[in-house]
Amino acid sequence: MELSINDMAYRGQFDDESAKAVLKSHVDNIKYCSMISGKKIIARTEGLKYRPLTSKMNIQDFCFSLGKSKSDRERILNRLLLIKFVKGPYIKASSVSCLLFNSEEITNSALEYCLENSTTRGLVSPNIEDCNGEINLLDNNQNLVASIVNHSNLKDINDCTWRYEPNPKHDISSDYIVNGNVWSKMNLSDVEAQELLSCGFKIKDRRCVFALKDEQWYQFYNHEANLFHGFPINNPGNDRYLNQVIKFMDENDCSLLGQTVI
Structure with a gap:
């Protein structure tokens, strides 16, 4: 399976401290999915770095703030994020979809990319409540259209490997x-x-x-x-x-x- 980072997990819902924990869980999940992905690169959209993380910062801005920190732990997290979240290569969905996740259209997201071929494509998400298990995509009438494979916690990843x-x-x-x-x-x-x-x-x-x-x-x-x-x-x-x-x-x-x- 070709795995991608779930960019739509981020919509500005975290404060600074919870953002660090969520990002660290996401980086860990990416690492532990390496066998599921056959050690192939786990892809990301170019828009991932611009997704809102806190009420004031997107992921890229938050990375820059971590890079200026005096904390060794925060600078290490920044380096991991720059590699996994900010730098390319990037994926891009070729279709335009009006489907919804958390009431937001999935256009140009990793979810839309996976939707193009849900047999061979799946997601890696942070360990947060609304991204546990398969990701269900709904139409404007809230009808289920598709479910996307999603790995969001270490137990699930281990069981699936x-x-x-x-x-x-x-x-x-x-x-x-x-x-x-x-x-x-x-x-x-x-x-x-x-x-x-x-x-x-x-x-x-x-x-x-x-x-x-x-x-x-x-x-x-x-x-x-x-x-x-x-x-x-x-x-x-x-x-x-x-x-x-x-x-x-x-x-x-x-x-x-x-x-x-x-």
Whole structure:
């Protein structure tokens, strides 16, 4: 999934102290979403830095005030914000939407960008009440139009992160058959396997993730909670789920995607 920073979480509702705490939670969430994003850049709109943070300052102005602070903690937060919030590259939605979030139109926001392809795009938000869980977008009649994946607290992020856990039955010298089933030797290191899993494709409501590396397909099986073990597989040509992944990859630009459910 391609993740973006939820700029519409900010509408000038914080005082100076709560603003620091909220921004710090947002920076932390961005950091901990790195595996979900496949270590791809978590994007932001150019308008993010101009979003109102307090009654007197937008995010960029607040960053500048932190940079002048005598507090080491505040200057460190400023450096993190400059990297994560202020600098590009930027994303821009190509459509114009009249949908609402918190009674505000989402035009030119990360929400609108995600709306263009809600299967492959999601948000990272600060840990605040009105940004917990999926973000629901409403029309002018307050009817639900779409729900956008949104990560806003560390527990949610941890639960959603696919983590590789090797299975001893695939730590073998070569492939062999057990009760008619082929046990394949896992030929990737744990680090390589995790990196591949974090860019894999999971079929909705199935427990398998498929990923391609150097023209070799791998399958990762969800054996417990958010834990997966994996092994190389052949492409027989008639596996409906693998073919679904191949078709998706052929029809979409997957270069910015981390772990993705299709």
